[in-house]
Amino acid sequence: MSLSSSPAAAGRPAPVVASVGASGRVALVVTAKDPVADGVVRLRLEAPGGLRLPDWTPGAHIDLGLPNGLTRQYSLCGDRWDPRSYEIAVLREPDGRGGSAFVHDHLAVGDGIEVGGPRNHFPLVPADRYLFVAGGIGITPMLPMIEQATMLDTPWSLLYGGRRRVSMAFVDRLARWGDRVTLWPQDSHGLLDLASAVDAEPSGTKIYCCGPAPLLAAVESVCTDRPVGHLRIERFEAREQGPPVRTTGYEVELARTGTVLGIQPGDSVLDALAAAGAPVLASCRQGVCGTCETTVLAGTPDHRDSLLDEAQRRRNDCFYPCVSRSASDRLVLDL
Amino acid sequence: MSLATPDPTVEAPALDVDPFGPEILADPIPFHERLRAAGPVVHLPRYDVYAMGRYAEVHAALVDWQRFQSAAGVGLSNFRSEKPWRPPSLLLETDPPHHDAPRHVLEPILNPRALRALRPRWETAAEELVEDLLERERFDAVSNLAERFPLRVFPDAVGIPEEGRENLLPYGDHLFNAFGPVNALVEKGLPRIAGVSGWVNEQCRREVLSADGFGARIWEASDCGDITAEQAPLVVRSLLSAGVDTTVHALGAVMAGFLSSPEQWERLRAEPARARVAFDEAIRWESPVQTFFRTATCDVRVGDVVVPEGRKILMFLGSANNDPSRWERPEEFDLDRDPSGHVGFGMGIHQCVGQHVARMEAECVLHALARRVKKIEPDGIPVRHLNNTLRGFSSLPARLVAR
Numbered sequence: 001m002s003l004s005s006s007p008a009a010a011g012r013p014a015p016v017v018a019s020v021g022a023s024g025r026v027a028l029v030v031t032a033k034d035p036v037a038d039g040v041v042r043l044r045l046e047a048p049g050g051l052r053l054p055d056w057t058p059g060a061h062i063d064l065g066l067p068n069g070l071t072r073q074y075s076l077c078g079d080r081w082d083p084r085s086y087e088i089a090v091l092r093e094p095d096g097r098g099g100s101a102f103v104h105d106h107l108a109v110g111d112g113i114e115v116g117g118p119r120n121h122f123p124l125v126p127a128d129r130y131l132f133v134a135g136g137i138g139i140t141p142m143l144p145m146i147e148q149a150t151m152l153d154t155p156w157s158l159l160y161g162g163r164r165r166v167s168m169a170f171v172d173r174l175a176r177w178g179d180r181v182t183l184w185p186q187d188s189h190g191l192l193d194l195a196s197a198v199d200a201e202p203s204g205t206k207i208y209c210c211g212p213a214p215l216l217a218a219v220e221s222v223c224t225d226r227p228v229g230h231l232r233i234e235r236f237e238a239r240e241q242g243p244p245v246r247t248t249g250y251e252v253e254l255a256r257t258g259t260v261l262g263i264q265p266g267d268s269v270l271d272a273l274a275a276a277g278a279p280v281l282a283s284c285r286q287g288v289c290g291t292c293e294t295t296v297l298a299g300t301p302d303h304r305d306s307l308l309d310e311a312q313r314r315r316n317d318c319f320y321p322c323v324s325r326s327a328s329d330r331l332v333l334d335l
Numbered sequence: 336m337s338l339a340t341p342d343p344t345v346e347a348p349a350l351d352v353d354p355f356g357p358e359i360l361a362d363p364i365p366f367h368e369r370l371r372a373a374g375p376v377v378h379l380p381r382y383d384v385y386a387m388g389r390y391a392e393v394h395a396a397l398v399d400w401q402r403f404q405s406a407a408g409v410g411l412s413n414f415r416s417e418k419p420w421r422p423p424s425l426l427l428e429t430d431p432p433h434h435d436a437p438r439h440v441l442e443p444i445l446n447p448r449a450l451r452a453l454r455p456r457w458e459t460a461a462e463e464l465v466e467d468l469l470e471r472e473r474f475d476a477v478s479n480l481a482e483r484f485p486l487r488v489f490p491d492a493v494g495i496p497e498e499g500r501e502n503l504l505p506y507g508d509h510l511f512n513a514f515g516p517v518n519a520l521v522e523k524g525l526p527r528i529a530g531v532s533g534w535v536n537e538q539c540r541r542e543v544l545s546a547d548g549f550g551a552r553i554w555e556a557s558d559c560g561d562i563t564a565e566q567a568p569l570v571v572r573s574l575l576s577a578g579v580d581t582t583v584h585a586l587g588a589v590m591a592g593f594l595s596s597p598e599q600w601e602r603l604r605a606e607p608a609r610a611r612v613a614f615d616e617a618i619r620w621e622s623p624v625q626t627f628f629r630t631a632t633c634d635v636r637v638g639d640v641v642v643p644e645g646r647k648i649l650m651f652l653g654s655a656n657n658d659p660s661r662w663e664r665p666e667e668f669d670l671d672r673d674p675s676g677h678v679g680f681g682m683g684i685h686q687c688v689g690q691h692v693a694r695m696e697a698e699c700v701l702h703a704l705a706r707r708v709k710k711i712e713p714d715g716i717p718v719r720h721l722n723n724t725l726r727g728f729s730s731l732p733a734r735l736v737a738r
Contacts (some may be wrong), residue, residue: 016395055684062381080431081401123439124432125561132376148432176356206560229559311555317448334451 012043017054018047024281025065025114026053028086033109036051036089037169040137042110045086045115047088052083058144058233059122062086063283063291064099065114066107071238071283071291072099075141075210076118077170079319086115087171091137107114116283119290121307122234128204131197133219136163137212139170141234143206146177158183161192161215169225198222203230210234221239238286239306245327246302254335255280255297269321269331276335278320287323294321299331345383347378347640352380354386354626354649355515359474360721365627366665367654370525376648377640380554382411382516383630384647385640388654390678392637396629396650399681403629403648405685408612410514410628410724413647419533420513422577423706426688437570438688440556442479444476447691452656454695457488460588461703466599469707469737471712476731481586484700485579489692492549493574495538502534507580508722514627515723539568547576574689581623582693584720584727588621589614589697591731592668602670603705609670610701619677620668622653622658627681653726 005032018026024185028042032044047053056062057080061073087096090103091332096127106115124130126146133141139160140174149156158181162168162308174181184192198207207230216233223231244265252269254276270292273280283291289304301319309316351536352359352366352371359366370377370388377386388392396403406429408414414423423429425437443449464484468474468555482504490500496668498717509524537543544550550571557567592613593600603609611707628647635642642648657665662671715732 003645017398055400057431057439080441083399120439123435125436126566127440127560151432215515227560229561295451297451309557309559317452334448 008236011196016052018051019033019170020054020251025063028053028113028115030109030111031085033107037171038164039073039104039165039170040089040167042087042089042169043103043107044075045088045132046084046115050084053086054118054327055083056080056118057120058124058148060118061122061141061142061289062118063289064088064103064124065116066102067111067113068098068100068102069108070097070102071116073253073284075122075234077140077143079147080144085315086118089140091136091169103332115293116260117128121290122208122210122232124208125206125229125232127154127206128199128256129206130154131201131205132156133192133194133197133207133209133210134160134162135215136157136161136167137169138209138211138234139168139214141210142208142321143170143173155221156180156183159194159197161186161189161194161211162200163187187189194218195222196224203227205230207231208234210236213237235288235306237306238288241304241323244304246323246325250326250328251330253330253332255332256335260330263326265325268323269325273321273335276292279315280335290320291321292322293318295334297332297334299326299328301325301331302327344636344641345639347376347642348373349378350379350386351380353381353518354651355518355723357721358516360723361719363542363653363726364657367651367657370654372649374640376640376642379649380510381645383641384411384492384649386647386649386651387637388651388658389630390655390658392393393650393652393655394676394678394682395682396648396680400430400684402632402635404430404632405629406433406630407630407645407647411516411647413630413645415645422569424573425566426429426573427685431684434684436562437614438574438684440553440561441570441573441688444552444556445689447694447695450691450695453488453492454699456491456638457695457699458703460484460488461699464700465703465707468735471735473732473734476590476711476733477587477720477728478730479636480700481590481728481731483584485582485696488696489578489582492548492692493571494550496543496545499534499538502531503575503579504583506531507576508725510576511624511722511724513578513723519722520721520723535572536568538575539571541567544571561704577687577691578692580722580725580727582696583685584623585599585614585618585693586697586700587728587731588623588726589617589701589719590711590733591728592617592620592651594710594717594731594733596668597710597712599670603701604709607702607705608703610693610698612672612674613670613701614697615677615679616668616670616672618679619656619662619672619674620665621680621726622656622677622682623727624679625653625727626651626724650678652681678728680706689729707738708735709738712736720729
C-alpha cells in the first residue's frame with residue numbers, strides 16, 4: 001500500500017523533533033565527552049540543528065549504535081527537562097566485547113552516532129520512600145531518579161558502592177545531598193552492607209538497584225521478604241537461566257506470510273528469522289534490552305530473557321527471539 | 336520553527352470572537368481560517384487567553400511539555416487559582432514526574448499487542464451490527480452505528496457491568512463541555528452531573544470491575560506497586576472519560592467522510608486495508624477533539640509575541656489539522672493522503688494513550704461495512720452536536736445498499 005506524502009505547496013514546516021529513521025534510530029552527534037571518574041566518560045548527544053529528542057523517563061536507556069557495528073545500552077543520566085540533549089556515562093569494561101573500549105578510545109566530539117530508544121524497563125514507581133542501591137556505573141539511572149524523588153517530596157537514600165573512590169562517577173554531583181548519600185568504596189569499606197541497609201527500611205520503601213550481577217543477586221537475597229514489586233532491578237547482564245524446556249526441535253509460523261520454519265533446539269529463533277528473510281531488529285542478543293520484542297499469537301514460549309516478570313511470562317503474548325525458544329511444538333508469531 | 340526568533344516583542348493580534356459560541360462550534364472552519372491568518376499566536380479578549388491555530392506552532396507546543404504544561408488544567412479553568420470540578424485526571428491533567436507512573440501503567444494495557452485478544456469478539460460484534468443495519472431501510476450513522484458500537488464493545492473491554500451504561504455518554508459530553516467556559520452547554524449538563532459522575536466513580540472500584548478487563552489490569556498494576564491503590568480508580572476513570580465520546584464522534588466523522596465523498600467509499604471497498612488510513616484521515620479532517628488548553632510555565636516567545644508565564648493558551652487541533660501550509664486540500668477527505676502527523680490524538684507525552692483502541696474499533700466496523708455494503712448514501716440533513724471541546728454530529732441519516 002502506498003500513500004502520497006502530499007507535502008503542501010508551501011513546504012512542510014521544519015520538524016521540531018529529531019526524526020526516527022527506518023532503522024528505528026535517530027542520528028545524533030557527540031557534543032561533549034568528559035572523564036567523570038577513573039575509567040568513566042560522560043557523553044552528551046544532540047541532534048544536528050538542535051531539534052528536540054524523544055522524551056524519556058528516569059530509568060530509561062538508549063541503544064548506542066557504534067560505528068564499529070556494535071550496539072550497547074546505556075542509562076540516561078542527564079536532565080529530562082532539557083529536550084535537546086541526552087547524557088550517558090560509559091565505563092571502560094576491560095573484559096568487555098569492545099563496545100565501551102570503542103567509546104573510550106575512538107568516539108570523539110563531533111562524531112555522528114545512531115541512537116535507538118529511549119526505552120524504560122526500570123521506571124520509577126510511586127513509593128513512601130526509596131532506597132537506591134548503585135554499584136559502580138549502576139549509578140547512572142539513579143541520578144534522574146533522585147532528582148524526581150526529591151521533586152515528588154518522597155524521602156530517599158542512596159547506597160553507592162564502587163571499587164575505589166576515584167572510580168566512582170558523579171560523586172561531586174551527589175555531594176549536595178549530604179548524608180542521604182552513603183558512599184562505600186570497596187577498597188576502604190569492604191562490600192556493601194545490604195542486609196543492614198534493607199532491614200532499616202520500612203515496608204513501604206521501594207528498593208532500586210543497578211550494578212554488576214553479584215550486587216543484584218545480593219540485593220535479591222536480602223529482599224526475599226519484601227512485597228511483590230518493592231525491589232526493582234535494572235539488568236545490563238543476562239540473568240542465569242535454567243536448561244531449555246525442550247530438547248527437540250519445533251516449528252515457528254510467521255502468521256502474516258504463513259511461512260513455517262523448522263528450528264533445531266540449539267538454534268536462535270532470531271537467526272532463523274533473519275535466514276528466512278524476516279529479520280527482526282535486535283541489539284543485545286542476550287534477552288536484556290528488549291529491542292527484538294515479538295508478538296506471540298499462539299503457542300507457549302520458553303522464556304529465557306531477563307526482562308519479563310512471572311506474570312508477563314504467563315501471558316504468553318510476547319517473547320524475545322534472541323534468546324527465547326518454544327515450549328510447544330509450534331509457535332505462531334505476528335511477523 | 337518560529338518559537339524562538341530574535342525579533343522584537345509585539346502584542347498578540349486580538350480576535351474578538353467567542354470560539355465557544357454556538358456559531359463557531361457548529362462550523363469552526365471560517366474561524367480557523369481567521370485564526371491562522373491573524374498570526375502564529377493571537378489573543379482572545381473574550382476569555383483573556385492566547386490561542387494558536389497553525390500546524391507548526393500547535394505541533395511544536397504540544398510536544399513541548401516543559402514550557403506548555405497540562406497540570407494547570409487543559410480546559411479554560413486555571414488550576415493554579417481555581418478548584419477543578421472533579422479530582423484532576425492523573426494522565427490528562429498532570430505533568431512529569433506525576434504523569435509518568437499512570438502513563439507507564441496504561442500503555443502496555445492498551446498497546447496493539449494487548450488488544451489483539453479482543454479483535455475476534457469485536458469483529459463479530461461489527462458483523463452483527465452491519466447485518467442489523469442492512470435490515471433497516473434507513474438508519475442513523477450516529478445513534479445506530481457511531482454510538483452503538485463503542486458502547487457495545489468498550490465498556491465490556493474495560494470490564495464495567497451492563498447496568499447504567501447509559502450514563503457514559505452524558506458523562507463524557509459534560510466532561511468535554513467543562514473544558515470550555517461555563518456557558519449554556521455546561522449549564523445544560525449540571526443538573527445531572529453529580530449523579531452521572533457518582534455512577535462513573537462507582538464503576539472504577541475493584542469489586543465492580545470484571546476480572547479480565549482493562550480495569551482489572553490497572554488494579555493489578557497497583558498490586559505490584561506500579562501505581563498506588565489511590566491512583567488505580569482514577570486511572571480507570573480516565574478510560575471511561577476519554578474512551579467513549581471521542582470514539583463515537585470519530586466514528587461519526589469517518590461515516591460523514593464517506594457520506595460526503597462517495598468515491599472514497601469506492602476506494603475503501605476496493606482496498607479494505609485502507610480502513611486504518613480512513614479512520615486517521617477522518618480524525619485529521621473532522622478533528623473530534625477540537626481544542627485543549629496548555630499553560631505557559633515561563634514567558635514563551637511564539638513568533639514575535641511573548642506569552643507570559645502562567646497564561647492559558649488554547650490549542651486548536653482542528654485548525655492545525657486543516658492548515659493548508661501543512662496539508663494539501665485539507666478540506667478533502669482523501670484516503671490517498673498520508674494523515675500521519677495529524678494532531679487529532681494530540682502529540683508528545685500526552686498523545687492519546689487509547690488511540691489503538693479507537694483504531695481497532697474503527698477497523699472492525701469499516702471492514703464489516705466494506706464486506707457487505709455497496710453504497711452508503713445520505714438520507715437526510717446531518718445535524719451537528721455542539722460541545723465546547725468535541726466536534727461531532729447528533730444525527731447522520733443514511734441508507735445502505737447491500738453488495
